[in-house]
Amino acid sequence: MSLNQISLNNFRNIEALSFSPSDQINIILGENGSGKTSLLEAIYFLSNGRSFRTNKHKLMIRHEQTKCVVHGKKQLHSLSIPIGISKDLQGETQLRIQGQSSRKIAELAQILPTQVITPESYELFFGGPKERRKFLDLGVFHVEHQFYSVWKDFNKVLKQRNALLKSKPVQYQLQIRTWDREFVRLAEQINMFRKAYISRFERHFFDKIGVISPIFKGLEMRYDAGWKGDLAELLNAQLERDSKLGYTTKGPHKADFNFYANGHGVENILSRGQLKLTLYALKIAQNNLIEAETEKQSILLIDDLPSELSQDTMLSIAHLLAECQSQLFITAINSESIQAIVEPMKRNVEMFHVEHGRLITK
Numbered sequence: 294m295s296l297n298q299i300s301l302n303n304f305r306n307i308e309a310l311s312f313s314p315s316d317q318i319n320i321i322l323g324e325n326g327s328g329k330t331s332l333l334e335a336i337y338f339l340s341n342g343r344s345f346r347t348n349k350h351k352l353m354i355r356h357e358q359t360k361c362v363v364h365g366k367k368q369l370h371s372l373s374i375p376i377g378i379s380k381d382l383q384g385e386t387q388l389r390i391q392g393q394s395s396r397k398i399a400e401l402a403q404i405l406p407t408q409v410i411t412p413e414s415y416e417l418f419f420g421g422p423k424e425r426r427k428f429l430d431l432g433v434f435h436v437e438h439q440f441y442s443v444w445k446d447f448n449k450v451l452k453q454r455n456a457l458l459k460s461k462p463v464q465y466q467l468q469i470r471t472w473d474r475e476f477v478r479l480a481e482q483i484n485m486f487r488k489a490y491i492s493r494f495e496r497h498f499f500d501k502i503g504v505i506s507p508i509f510k511g512l513e514m515r516y517d518a519g520w521k522g523d524l525a526e527l528l529n530a531q532l533e534r535d536s537k538l539g540y541t542t543k544g545p546h547k548a549d550f551n552f553y554a555n556g557h558g559v560e561n562i563l564s565r566g567q568l569k570l571t572l573y574a575l576k577i578a579q580n581n582l583i584e585a586e587t588e589k590q591s592i593l594l595i596d597d598l599p600s601e602l603s604q605d606t607m608l609s610i611a612h613l614l615a616e617c618q619s620q621l622f623i624t625a626i627n628s629e630s631i632q633a634i635v636e637p638m639k640r641n642v643e644m645f646h647v648e649h650g651r652l653i654t655k
């Protein structure tokens with residue numbers, strides 16, 4: 294159930310590249326600027342229809358070219374599913390799944406559950422609630438079939454409500470009250486999906502992953518639904534304030550999912566190395582849970598596997614990665630820098646070398 298064929302055209306500094314990765318661990322080696330991150334970014338683009346490092350689609354397209362293309366083949370039991378995506382300078386996306394064109398990026402995301410760990414991923418701890426909601430909802434999206442359509446419907450209602458709060462047409466409060474019935478119904482469903490997922494995620498994390506390092510013992514996860522008490526009453530009570538602000542201040546779009554160590558926010562108490570370990574543990578736990586509940590093999594993209602960690606932390610990361618059943622793509626400058634992590638994993642490892650946007654055999 295892995296991605297067993299990948300090819301890229303005019304993606305960043307890569308003119309044309311094609312390779313067959315292992316379904317276990319793929320190490321992508323190369324000098325700074327060789328194209329390692331671009332390769333990961335292309336895999337992410339194939340599974341999510343966007344980049345993990347920019348919102349500006351033009352930057353993904355190779356200079357002086359008009360479109361970038363990524364193809365892959367996903368092996369599902371004896372079935373090989375071809376998938377492809379391209380983006381042109383105008384921002385037009387074309388998707389093909391099993392030879393059919395599709396308009397739904399969510400279909401791609403369903404086929405290829407993908408997570409990424411880059412130096413920017415620490416936003417999960419240091420950034421705003423949006424980052425943590427994204428992390429939480431990625432898991433819910435994969436394990437709860439109905440979540441995506443409920444979430445989409447909720448966002449439509451929220452958009453309507455906010456537009457009314459902003460433009461304040463005649464009798465807008467009456468219109469809002471009519472919308473609010475649907476708002477509350479969908480909000481409660483989202484909340485229910487998230488809560489059910491979190492309880493399974495916590496159990497999985499502490500049973501399977503939490504035993505790997507003593508750091509995880511004092512870890513606690515706190516979910517904030519985005520409101521407290523009766524949402525219908527709250528929306529009503531907040532209407533004046535929301536009208537002044539021009540947006541809805543309570544609801545699942547304001548949810549948060551925080552991580553605490555011994556009662557304090559992890560970002561205030563854990564060291565950088567401990568935070569790295571915690572980040573790896575959370576992402577791997579999520580991938581493992583998605584795999585356990587959906588029978589899909591997920592993909593974990595790791596840009597710049599940290600090498601400047603103490604022996605203990607390196608070993609814990611190696612144990613975490615050994616627990617991870619995902620298809621792994623890891624970039625590094627040279628093989629020595631990641632030897633200490635890769636060796637104890639005891640999984641099949643393939644090495645690929647990138648030079649000036651080309652794969653070379655060594």
Ligand SMILES: Nc1ncnc2c1ncn2[C@@H]1O[C@H](COP(=O)(O)OP(=O)(O)OP(=O)(O)O)[C@@H](O)[C@H]1O
Pocket residue numbers: 304305306307323324325326327328329330331332351352353354355356
């Ligand atoms: N749209 C583009 N067209 C052509 N080249 C580009 C484009 N965008 C970025 N580049 C170049 O592609 C090269 C590869 O970048 P990439 O970030 O993939 O390197 P890397 O191997 O991950 O490097 P590092 O180890 O420093 O992180 C860089 O030289 C970058 O300037």
